[in-house]
Amino acid sequence: MAIDPKELRQCLGHFTTGVTVITCLGADGEPHGATVNAFTAVSLDPPLVLVSLDRRSRLCGLVETEQRPFTVNVLEAAQKDLAMHFAGRPNQEVAWLPDSACGAPRLDGALAHVSCTPWQAYDGGDHVLYLGEVQEFVINPGKPLLFHTGKFHHLGADHQPLLWAGSADGPEGQAWIPNRAAH
Template sequence: MSVDPRRLRTCLGHFATGVTVVTCDAGGVPHGATVNAFTAVSLDPALVLVSLHRDSKAARHLGGRPFTVNVLHEAQHDLALHFAGRAPTPATPHWESSAPGLAPRLAGSLATLACSPWAEYDGGDHVLFLGRVEEFAHRADADPLVFHQGGFRALA
């Protein structure tokens, strides 16, 4: 059976997801990509997974390197567009320092999970990156930014 990729993408778009920016160090310069293909995998050991298109800059930068998953809140819509390469006006990301050996993180995110590389898997036109959570933080004073049917949404 042949699957039409556009129709499949439309179908998958009915699943609402949170919006993250996955960040890493790209030769001394912070780099990030907006990603909604993120999930928790295991609590022991603490593992998370991000899925990146194989041909993306982010996938090339992430291989074997630490990364941080930054969960965005509803007021960070501009950052989501910026790191997706679709911002009508450039956003200025503000970075927080991270512990030595961990990837940079975005200031003000709803949650952050700083990860060391655990494993990489072939995911067809994507690469699946598993990271071991080394440190994390979260806040409770904002709602998440959500992606559904091709657009960003707020919970309320």
């Protein structure tokens, strides 16, 4: 059975993701970026993350040919226009922060920055999968911009997070253990 790429994309779009902009410096010394929702943690030791970049994108070529450091900028809920800007619909002046310690540019106002040096690249069909070794990260307050079924979303004001049993994010850094009697 042949898989229809459009139908597959629609199916995969049901997996809600965060929205990131991957940035690096170009050969001209200017920052470049692309909106990407294919980003994931890979390893804590060594600290590795993975981004999937379209082979046809300028950013993919910059990272691939020059092994340039890059930053994963996790977008905040109010940064939909910035996501569109880096998705090929320029719509604003971009506010940049000073480059990270490894030399990768960072976007102002992002929820988090994960600055990496290239670790390994893998063939991913029409994409290249890049593992980056985390050199530096910054976390800022806010809520994430989300992507689901081809549309941007955000957590509502009434959102109440629920910690899972294995989480290290419980009160005072302790793992949250559910009340077994409540089950």
